[in-house]
Amino acid sequence: MPTYHYRCNNCGYDFTKMQDFSDAALTVCPRCGKKTLRKIFSAVPIEFKGSGFYRTDHSHSSSHK
Ligand SMILES: [Zn+2]
Numbered sequence: 001m002p003t004y005h006y007r008c009n010n011c012g013y014d015f016t017k018m019q020d021f022s023d024a025a026l027t028v029c030p031r032c033g034k035k036t037l038r039k040i041f042s043a044v045p046i047e048f049k050g051s052g053f054y055r056t057d058h059s060h061s062s063s064h065k
Contacts, residue, residue, distance in 0.1 A: 010036040 002021065007014045008029040017026065027035045 005040040006037050007040055008032060008034070008036050009038055010034045 001018045003016050003018050004025070005014075005016045006026055008031060010029060011032040011034075013029055013031040015030075019025075025039050026037050029035075029037050
């Protein structure tokens, strides 16, 4: 599911939302309630929580138990 990036032109609220391709684009800002949302197309990768956990660092694996 793609993640869309939105920004409100009114209050400056900036957020990302996961939406299906068939979902309609958001227009109402969830913060100020005005129809001033702007969809931003960017190549910002989706941030998965815990992406930095899997390090292929073997030098400390034996002494870091
Ligand atoms: Zn707003």
